[in-house]
Amino acid sequence: xxxxxxxxxxxLLEFNAPKPTRILIDPGTYSTGFxxxxxxxxxxxxxxxxxxxxxxxxxxxxxxxxxxxVAADQGSAAVLAEHVVDHQVRGQGDTVxxxxxxxxxxxxxxxxxHCDLPNITNNGYLIDGxxxxxxxxxxxxxxxxxxxxxxxxxxxxxxxxxxxxxRRVRPRVVIPIHQAxxxxxxxxxxxxxxxxxxxxxxxxxxxxxGVPVTx
Numbered sequence: 291x292x293x294x295x296x297x298x299x300x301x302l303l304e305f306n307a308p309k310p311t312r313i314l315i316d317p318g319t320y321s322t323g324f325x326x327x328x329x330x331x332x333x334x335x336x337x338x339x340x341x342x343x344x345x346x347x348x349x350x351x352x353x354x355x356x357x358x359x360v361a362a363d364q365g366s367a368a369v370l371a372e373h374v375v376d377h378q379v380r381g382q383g384d385t386v387x388x389x390x391x392x393x394x395x396x397x398x399x400x401x402x403x404h405c406d407l408p409n410i411t412n413n414g415y416l417i418d419g420x421x422x423x424x425x426x427x428x429x430x431x432x433x434x435x436x437x438x439x440x441x442x443x444x445x446x447x448x449x450x451x452x453x454x455x456x457r458r459v460r461p462r463v464v465i466p467i468h469q470a471x472x473x474x475x476x477x478x479x480x481x482x483x484x485x486x487x488x489x490x491x492x493x494x495x496x497x498x499x500g501v502p503v504t505x
Contacts, residue, residue, distance in 0.1 A: 291421065292504050293437070295497035297321035298470040299342050299425075301439060303417060304502070311389035315415065315423050315439075316342040317351065320470040323500050330355040332388035336425025337400055337412045338365035341470070345373050352376070361386040363397065363413040363425075380413065391418050394432075401427045401446040426468070428455040435461045437505055438492075441468035442480045449480045456488045463505050464494045 294302040300321035305311040315334045317324040318341040325347055333352065335343050343366050352358060352375050360377040362370055367379040380386055382397035396414035414424040420436040422429075426446055438461035442452055456464055464484065469477050485494050497503055 291418070291437075292502040293421075293465065293497065294502045295465070295467065295499060296323045297499055299336070299423075299439075299441070299468045300324055301423065301465075301467065302327065302502075303421065305389075305391055305418070308390045311391045313388050313391065313393070313417060316425075317344055317348060318342040319344045319346075325351060327351065328355060330358050331391075332359045332361065332386060332393070334386065334393070334413075334415050334423075335360075335362040335366035335370075336414065336423065337363055337410055338369050339400075339410075339426070342366075342425070343369060345369060349373050349375055359386060359388060361393075361395075363411040365410045386415070393417050394419075396422075396424070396429045396431065398427055398429055400425070403446045422459070422461075423467075428452075431459060435459050437461060437463045437465065439467045440464050440484075442466045442484070443469050443472040443476070445471075449483055452480070453484060453487045456484060456492055460489050461492055464488065464492050465505075466494070466496055 292304040298320035299316040303313045313332045320341045361380045370377045380395045384395040386393040394416040400410045400412040412425040412427045414429040422435045423439045
């Protein structure tokens, strides 16, 4: 599998077997480079915050990828419906098909930012049984996770929670995401803490923007 980080929470996953399959997750306002993607099989949204779903660019992306499967949590589905974008609403226990790749939905709520703010739904996606994008929540995953796309910065979390999450999930590879709101010096600080405090068997792989990496 190849993973390309397109900024913040947006990642492209590419599989060659049993047939070429391309899955894009969370193209939001802080992400760049996804607009020109073609031959996408699935487009997944974890929740409705603009940094995860940019409705100024998503409709054109869907139109340019005929036959694409668009799956979303309830909140993102409402946004997509407002813009007349065909989609599927998916929740806990549901699956999404992308070519021959199966995607399990882990549904719940967005992590709390503040008790005075209304909360929203949040989907995590377990792709092909081994790669987890949790959205904006530290969701429990059934079974083992080989590749964890790990949020490392946001108003709903502190880095100690991310460390504890990695310790709980114990993936083979940790790929930091959701970092756009952090200054570079703080990104590096968080990566260092995760390397030093995470499980010894979990390799941290920081992706360069737009550069595919095989994991």
